[in-house]
Each structure stands twice: as structure tokens, then as C-alpha cells.
Amino acid sequence: MLAVLLARDLGDGEKAIVGTNSDIQVAACNLARQRQAPRLWWVSGPGGMTNPTEGIVRPAADAENIAVAQAVMDLPLMIDFIDWRIHFFDFAILGALQTDRFGNINTVCIGDHARPRLRGPGTVGISALTGLSRRFYIMMTRHDRGAFVPRVDFICGAGHLDGGTSRTDRGLPEGGPRLVVTPLGVFDFAPNSKAMRIRSLHEGVSLEEARDNTGFDLLVPDQVARTAPPQAEELFLLRRTVDTTGVLARKFPWPRAA
Template sequence: MDEMDAAPSLGEKLAVLLARDMTDGEKAIIGTNSDIQLAACNLARNMQAPRLWWISGPGGMVNPTRDHLLSTADYENLESAEAWMDLPNMIDFIDWQIHFFDFAILSALQVDRFGNINTVVVGDQHKPRVRGPGTVGISALCGLAKRFYVFVTRHDRSAFVPRVDFLCGAGHMEGGNSREQMGLPPGGPKLVLSPLGVFDFEPRSKAMRVRSVHPGVTLEQIHEATAFDLIVDGTPPVTDMPTVEELRILRQVVDRRGDLLRKFQ
């Protein structure tokens, strides 16, 4: 089967759904292990947001332009980048500038009902079941960006938990206005994306809510795979899957090697 005829992979779906929420002229930051994030930003730049700019958290390169996905830490990004920021400038932006970045995109080992995330350890810290990549700059980005997005490549009761085992990225904390009461700027997670659906946060309680359900998935499946009670308003719509044009740009312009198609089934 020709790749253009293949059904979208999980990675492609997540990239498209993220890209749709980006706006022209916004500033974004993404990390090292970032195939989906990179594809989402570059897809948006080729569609509705040509003046969106993203920066590599580990490398400081701004908008490297390529037709395939490359680690954002790779030095080869320098030759096609629009600009480059050295480490001291990056630290100034990431750790001190409130709302300099419009958004960050983060993957997680765990996310809880108020959008707090864990990328460090699952289980007892002294005898963990899983070790993640660590905090890196996640705490600052979750605290200081205007908003952030979370995606997970699995949806089960060990990933969607009542409370994260290690809080390294502040979401809406304990819900309500607790984030602001704890001294953090307004912001927090806007969307959580998973293989089963798209989730946002109820404006008053700030608890996770079902925004849409992916085709072929039921609410019952989502509830069974989630270790806390999700808010459901009425009957959530079915998620709009990638269009022919979105897939064409993704596969022929952004990700010509098909990394998302191969790596995230």
C-alpha cells in the first residue's frame, strides 16, 4: 500500500490535533524527544499559522526548516534555522519570563485529573516501577507559559491517575483557583490528547472533561481506562480525524520519511 493511502497513525493523529489549535504569530517551545511536537508545529506553519515560531529547548534553534523530523537537539538544525539563541538567553526566557511562550507541548508518564504531569518516576521514588527522562525544564514551562498541551501515547489507569506520583509539571494543582493561590501565573494545561480522545478542563472546577471521543471508541472504554471520574457534558462529539489535505502536507512536506507513520502506530 502506498503511504499516502495508509490510515493515519496515532502519531499523525496527535500531530494534526495539536496543530489545529495553534494560532499565527504564536511562540512555542518543544523539547528533545519531540517527533510529534515538531510535526505539529511545522504542520501548523504550513497551514493556518505561517508566522508561528517554535524554538528548540535543548538547542536554541528557531524554526529549522526541513522536510523530515530531526531531534531538536541535533546540530544539523543550525544550518536551516532562522535564528539561534545561546544557553544564557534560553535560561532567561524559560526560567524567568512569565508568559513569554504562548505554549509548550509536553508528553508525560502520568497526568492527573487537574492536568498535573509526571515525567520523572512511577511508583515509590526509592524503588520505582518506571523511570522517566526527568524534570529538565518542564516545571518552568508549565508554570510560566500561557498554556501547555499534554499528550500520551497510551491511555490506561496507570497513565491517567487521580494524583501523579511525582509532580514535576504544575497543571491546575488541586483544581479551582488553587494554581493562582499557590503563587503561579494564570495558565496551565489546555488540552490532553490520548489514543482514546481529547480532553479539556471544566472552567470552574478545572477538572478534566471529555471534549471529544475518537472514532470507534466509547465513553465506557474511556471511563474504564481512567483511574478518576471524568466530567462529561452531554454527549461528546466524535473527534474529527485528519483530513486528506492535512495528511498530504504532513506526509509530503513535514515528515517525508514517514517517521510518525512507522514509530507511532
């Protein structure tokens, strides 16, 4: 579901980057390439492999991707793209331990940084990607008050910071999070306040459920749309050409499959 929802928003000819633990992100990019965006190209941030395509979803850093990639870029070139070139990448797709009302993300720690309750994988290249890409997507495999908090415990990826124009006021380029996809719905950000709002809720999810599982007040449109479910063509391509070994179904069973 998350791979399909992300894939729908990706455009032909765009340049993307994904991180190490990125099964859903890889599937989304390859599904978009099979449908509306054949000239989209994505690169593995940790490995430099571009468009590895074999019909098997692997972690982006897996060395087996080298043999089926269209190209491989070395680390100095990757660092030049990631850390210095504003808007070189059209988008990144990122997961997080926490995200907040303005789309800031945290993969560092839960609790006080000196004595955290939980330590995450760290920042890696996230700060550069959220700061310099034209946009980014937040992909959350859980939606509860522990993951959606009023303010993240540690900002490692700048979203819209404090809302409004605070992102550009503090020296970052235009950009920030475009969509948040979760097991409950799809969310975007209001144009002026930059606060998170409901774009659509998945079938069977009520407005009360979304609110109860979010640690801040979501903006609610006058009419709450229903997420368009995956089409037969999308599922066919996902299962027969993108994820032929069923990695997503095994690792990320959809909580509402019943």
C-alpha cells in the same frame, strides 16, 4: 493523528517551545506553520534552534537542525526565556509518564521517589514551562489507568494542582493545561473545577472504553462529540512537506489504523 489534533489549535504569531524527544510536537508546529499559522515560531529548548524546516522530522536537540534553522539562540538567552519570563512562551507541548485529573504531569518516577518502580527522564525544564507559559498541551501516546491516575506520583509540571483556583492561590501565574490529546480522544478542563472532561472521542471509541482506561472520573458533557478526522489537506501537508520520510508512521503506529 496526534500531530494533526495539536496543530489545529495553534495560532499565527505564537511563540512555542518543544523539548528533546519531541517528534510529534515538532510535526504539529510545522504543520500549523504550513496551514493557519505561518508566523508561528517554535524553538528547541535543549538546542536553541528556531523553526528548523526541511521536511524531515528530527529530535529537537539534533545538531542537524542547526543548518536548516532560521536562527540559533545560545543557552544563556534560552535560560532567560524559559526560567524567568512569565508568558514569554504562548505554549509548550509536553509528554508525560503520568497525568492526573487536574492536568499535573510526571516525568520523574513511578512509585516512591526513593525506590521507584520506574525512573523517567526527570524534570529538565518542565516545571518552568508549565508554570510560566500561557498554556500547555499534554500529549500522551498511551491512554490507560497507568498513565491517567487520580494523582501523579511526582508533580514535575504543575497543571491546575488541586483544581479550582489552587494554581493561582499557590502563587503560579494564570495558565495551565489547555488540551490533552491521546489515542482515545481530546480532553479539556472544566472552567470552574479545572477537572478533566471529555471534549471529543475518536471514531470507534466508546464512552465506556474511555472511562475504563482512565483512573479517575472524567467529566462528561451532555453530548459527547466525535473527533473530526484528519482532512485530506492535513495529511497531504504532513506527508509531503512536514514528515517526508515517514518518521511518525514508523515510530508511532496509530493503534486504530485497522
